[in-house]
Amino acid sequence: MDDVVIGLEVHVQLNKLNTKLFCSCPINYHESEPNTHVCPVCLGMPGAMPVVNREAVKAAIKVALALHADIQSFTVFDRKNYFYPDLPKGFQISQYDRPLAWGGYVTIEVDGEEKKIALKRIHMEEDPGKLSYKGSITTARYSLIDYNRSGVPLLEIVTEPVMHSPKEARLFLNKLRIILEYLDVFDGSLEGAMRVDANVSIKGGGRVEIKNISSFKGVEKALSYEITRQRNLIRRGRAVRRETRHFDEANNITVSLRGKEEEQDYRYFPEPDLVPVYTSELLEEVKGTLPEMPEEKRERFIKQYGLSDAFAKVLVLDVKMANYFEEVASVINPRLAASWIVDVLRGELNYRSWDFGMAFERLKPEEMAKLLKYFEEERITEKGVVEVIRTKLDEGGEIDEIIEAKGLFAIPKSEIERLCREAIENNPKAVEDYRSGKKQALNFLVGQVMKATRGRADPGETAKIMKEILG
Template sequence: MDVKIGLEVHVQLNKLKTKLFCSCSLDYHKDEPNTHVCPVCLGLPGAMPVLNEEAVKAAVKVALALNAEVQPVTIFDRKNYFYPDLPKGFQISQYDMPLAKGGYVVIETENGEKRIDLKRIHMEEDPGKLVYKGSITTAKYSLIDYNRSGAPLLEIVTEPVISSPKEARLFLNKLRIILEYLDVFDSELEGAMRVDANISIAGGGRVEIKNISSFKGVEKALTYEITRQKNLLKRGMKVERETRHFDEANNITVSLRSKEEEQDYRYFPEPDLVPVYTSEFIEIAKAELPEMPEEKRERLMREYGISLEKAKILVLDPKMADYFEIVAKEVDPKVAASWIVDVFRGELNYRSMSFREAFNVFKPEEFVKLLKLFLEEKITEKGVVEVIRKKLDEGGEVEEIIEKEKLYAIPKSEIVRLCKEAIEKNPKAVEDYKAGKKQAANFLVGYVMKATRGRADPAETAKIIREMLEKLT
């Protein structure tokens, strides 16, 4: 069956200092509910909104980075609906004159690159937050926190060109990367990116799934909804046009209400805000646009001689790419890329740590020191991994960890002596090797590794053992 998915992605411009129409701080995430509020964001009578100029600059920068056409004039509208998290009874948003139109994001799928076209990008204020005890379907009451009410949002709307839940997740991840490169958005903050997903299957009505708060949640919600709609159609039933909620506790969608039409919101221009002319903002944004992921990927390959595979991974996180460049200026870039991508990144992920944290926990300069010891053969691969784990878990200086854990590599002369000893003390393994059982050499390598408490290089040890055994055959 033909599946069509369109996403409405609400991105909070949380790197700004204040809300969209008032001077309340956006640094509210660790504070008590309803402490970052004022008459404007609470919608009290007589309170007048004043547009945050920095929010417009950030929004234009995002639109340009997403290849959208920023409109010369944009206006704000009132989107009228009544809900407890909307204190004014309407949301200041944009309707027929949005900030930008069009645009696209290119994702990499199993079948190659795919372009996800955008329909529009517009600015709006964030509603408050409803807090339920339990799930939305079982809670007896809800609490309201207006701290985020009025926070600056961008709504990025795709065309219905996404054809699977996995593609939706790939798109969201690519969008997150672009936004982090622009430094207008912190994905680690709660509520930073929320998604409304619209999905339809040929022969059925369009269903909207509201306020999904994670990429995994989007994939799970869409997967469930596809199965639900297919089952309805197979039984000859109609898929009704409606709005549903994703119950994360049970990984299902539940019906909320019949789907609103645009006319239900009774849009009309916001009388307290003047039109915004964007030409000046466009010039500023163009001058401030940073190096984007694809550009950085090509430069890393060109300047450092690393592979496409490694470069693709490094640019997934601007902080990881920055970390790599600091290290690669001091040691072999290919060695740096291999250790950072294949080992260090995995150790950070295992501990739910980011590269932003890595700059403080394991400074790039210390990583350089560790890799230089490795390249000088003063520490083995196993030793490097051990130092990384100890430092991330317990802290300490690189040299102190190596000294304390006795991780300095054994001199080659000592390894040669131990290899001779292994052969002399294990005649049966030697005979097995002579008889064609080549895996017997592994037993002798193990003897040396045990004697050195893992400080000998396994590959080098195996090479020496085999050379000695071959001379005996």
């Protein structure tokens, strides 16, 4: 897809703050009634004066530092003028020629090779309100407006047009989300926390913008559809019109909204009610607060815990999973902990559509460590560990009580030896087959022991004991 050119404009809510960007309204609006987290400032009432949220600027600087951007010595807020029902003032307070930061990059891995996705700029702005439609945007007879979101601090991260496939765009967004969650300025689980405008063109054709895509899968699907649509137009000898389109998630298609606006259409000018923000003092405050980032944590996990690169790479994909691992690894063998957390616990959480925050609630790290300690001591089998994990996630309860109630404590070796001898005595034909070279007969004999113990015996250990007795 070398002829495909993709650039993204990512709008990130700084939703770990307490108040909006220019007023003191709380931003935890997601479960509130519409239009209850509002005031004259975020409703754009005449005479209302905005005041910049210092903590929001610090959070934005934190992100810019983590993305290797060049933070400007001062930044200016501008009025971006356009009419839309979710903009009560008739303009949005944003930034134009004096953004917070220029440049930067995000490193992704594409087909085993690293690629730097260059950033163009990072700037701050206020979130508009939210339009709700009964049905889809193309069929609804009316829209409802909720201004609770109006004024929430947004960070717009604009990439250079350096991506060449929908897959690259999805990988970039995944990596960006990981970085933001490490910085603890953003909760990606909240509705509307990250929204994407995707710009895509095929060399020789016009650039099309797809607005307000709310999921990473949606970005990939929208770009795939749009690339196919543009290729079909070019194949028929028709021009690709420069326009803004909407992604209809119900039908996985893009539909035309309007002709593409140019920068001059927005009539930018400096916001007269806000003074420039000088960043040097804020930058000094933020510099010492940057946490260990994913690549650094990955290298440390390999050195400190002796993990393989494959396990370390997965563990650092989620800061909650990385923290969970470190708590478990402080008690038991780190490699054993990594294996169970990555291969089993992560899969069980994904199956339930839960993030790792639920693991801290349902199966605390100290409980996971206790369970794996039992496994190390051969007091419970691999199958038993999985059963306990599933029960803890779905029903709760104490580890020991679950093991006792389900009869999951492993059978002592002496008991397995007795049952092996009993299986040999009761199945002479299978013994004869085994000794005549039919190795599958061993599986039958082991199966008899597993049946007698209701799966509580370890199959590998049972097979080993059976072989020793059979000679």
